[in-house]
Amino acid sequence: MIAKAKTANDVAPLGGGTNLVVEMRASGVGPATLVSVGQLAGLRGITIADGTVTIGAATTVSDILRDPRMKQVAAVLVESADVFAGQMIRNTATVAGNICCGSPAADLVPPLLALGASVTLRSGSGERTVPLDGYFTGYKTSVRKPDELLTAISWPVPTAKSASRFYKLGRRRGDAITMVGVSVFVSLKDGVCDTVRIALGAVGPCVMRSKKAEAVMQGKAPSADLIAKAAQAATAESTPIDDIRASGEYRKEQVQVLVQRLLTQSLESLS
Amino acid sequence: MTNRKTLKMTVNDTVRNVEVATNETLLETLRRVGAVEVKCGCEKGDCGACAVLLDGMAVDSCLTLTHTVGTRAITTIKGLGTAEAPHPLQTAFAELGAAQCGYCTPGMIIATQSMLTHDTATPDENDIRHGLSGNLCRCTGYTKIYDAVLEGAKAMRETEAAK
Numbered sequence A: 001m002i003a004k005a006k007t008a009n010d011v012a013p014l015g016g017g018t019n020l021v022v023e024m025r026a027s028g029v030g031p032a033t034l035v036s037v038g039q040l041a042g043l044r045g046i047t048i049a050d051g052t053v054t055i056g057a058a059t060t061v062s063d064i065l066r067d068p069r070m071k072q073v074a075a076v077l078v079e080s081a082d083v084f085a086g087q088m089i090r091n092t093a094t095v096a097g098n099i100c101c102g103s104p105a106a107d108l109v110p111p112l113l114a115l116g117a118s119v120t121l122r123s124g125s126g127e128r129t130v131p132l133d134g135y136f137t138g139y140k141t142s143v144r145k146p147d148e149l150l151t152a153i154s155w156p157v158p159t160a161k162s163a164s165r166f167y168k169l170g171r172r173r174g175d176a177i178t179m180v181g182v183s184v185f186v187s188l189k190d191g192v193c194d195t196v197r198i199a200l201g202a203v204g205p206c207v208m209r210s211k212k213a214e215a216v217m218q219g220k221a222p223s224a225d226l227i228a229k230a231a232q233a234a235t236a237e238s239t240p241i242d243d244i245r246a247s248g249e250y251r252k253e254q255v256q257v258l259v260q261r262l263l264t265q266s267l268e269s270l271s
Numbered sequence B: 001m002t003n004r005k006t007l008k009m010t011v012n013d014t015v016r017n018v019e020v021a022t023n024e025t026l027l028e029t030l031r032r033v034g035a036v037e038v039k040c041g042c043e044k045g046d047c048g049a050c051a052v053l054l055d056g057m058a059v060d061s062c063l064t065l066t067h068t069v070g071t072r073a074i075t076t077i078k079g080l081g082t083a084e085a086p087h088p089l090q091t092a093f094a095e096l097g098a099a100q101c102g103y104c105t106p107g108m109i110i111a112t113q114s115m116l117t118h119d120t121a122t123p124d125e126n127d128i129r130h131g132l133s134g135n136l137c138r139c140t141g142y143t144k145i146y147d148a149v150l151e152g153a154k155a156m157r158e159t160e161a162a163k
């Protein structure tokens, strides 16, 4: 059915429906046909093999929290899943749906970008795997074609010499939409920063990596001064808007604060 | 998109055949067939008043399309316990003043039951905040609800240990 879809108005995959059902009911219109991916048992589950973690498209946010292995292989994703919505939404919402809704405030996307995740897209004509970095092309747009289903998300098991953090700045602790979401990943090699990924949520048309901030750190020995410079670069690269949750100016300030804090915490945990 | 189809649904251990439109939510279906103990608050996943268990897992029925339920058993608050034979959580909520107007109570208890089954049978205050963060109450200020959850969970453990 999805294989025949030319536009998202013909056929849409339904994950948990926590976005789609709300949208359909608010607008009174929806795709002509829905295909329930959320209930495909074969697409639900987490496997860890050959140094790669793979989660199926029907895997829910609660599945992430309730799998004790995830603390080892994706602690940063667990941090995010932990502050995601309320229990009933977590029990229903899929990780794939969080990516596919394309919201700049989607909470699982910054940690997945920090982990260096890729997504597998499948259509009638075959399958391709693309990095999540570059998957989004703008506000709620992506490289996924209407006839493609996101079937899996995968990332390399982080090495021992790496650390990662996520922080969601919301108006309250429980069940709030993110004003700024930041996730960082750092690995060290011979005393210098090896891999650095800094992902920013809700401060641009889509969740994005701050490549300029990453470049500041890469290959250098970590120091407070270097971290401050990286945080400045991330702030300069973010393009937040004003909305009912926060002003753009406030968001920019928070990018500086959070990138600095999370990089410091990550590097401290490695020393 | 609004085709109708007859579905076989299991609500509180009773199997029934119900004609359901493809765009109907489980909340609408349940209330239509008389399960009005499932409350309708916001219809957008914010309040948790409509929570039911699907195979023991709490979901917001207002965000669940009935056609996606499949063979999963549906449990509403009435399926957990009744006035004559209350569930330990219902007793604790009643005795500790955790229900004022009572509108949020079915959802609160359903979410609690799901948390106790899937997350922890021995919740502390943080676990309770986490498990009930999708349930809003405009009356109690939540502290009595936390007390009732602690008390109810304890009663459930004692019942379990006595078996």
Ligand SMILES: Cc1cc2nc3c(=O)[nH]c(=O)nc-3n(C[C@H](O)[C@H](O)[C@H](O)COP(=O)(O)OP(=O)(O)OC[C@H]3O[C@@H](n4cnc5c(N)ncnc54)[C@H](O)[C@@H]3O)c2cc1C
Pocket (backbone or CB within 6 Å): A012, A013, A014, A015, A016, A017, A018, A019, A020, A021, A022, A037, A038, A057, A083, A084, A085, A086, A089, A092, A093, A094, A095, A096, A097, A098, A099, A100, A101, A105, A106, A107, A108, A148, A149, A150, A151, A175, A176, A177, B044, B045, B046
């Ligand atoms: C009360 C409430 C609180 C929320 N809180 C949060 C929060 O704290 N953080 C947060 O990030 N989000 C939050 N959300 C938003 C939402 O729950 C998440 O984005 C969720 O992850 C969406 O997943 P889903 O499975 O429900 O997606 P659905 O609603 O089923 O689908 C979303 C979109 O993705 C498409 N899609 C789904 N699966 C696939 C697939 N496998 N392949 C291709 N396309 C697909 C659908 O067609 C649709 O366009 C909240 C929503 C509500 C109602």
Ligand code: FES
Pocket (backbone or CB within 6 Å): B039, B040, B041, B042, B043, B044, B045, B046, B047, B048, B049, B050, B051, B060, B061, B062, B063
């Ligand atoms: S009515 Fe379903 S969450 Fe409010």
Ligand code: FES
Pocket (backbone or CB within 6 Å): B098, B099, B100, B101, B102, B103, B104, B105, B136, B137, B138, B139, B140
């Ligand atoms: S008791 Fe009235 S809403 Fe909770």
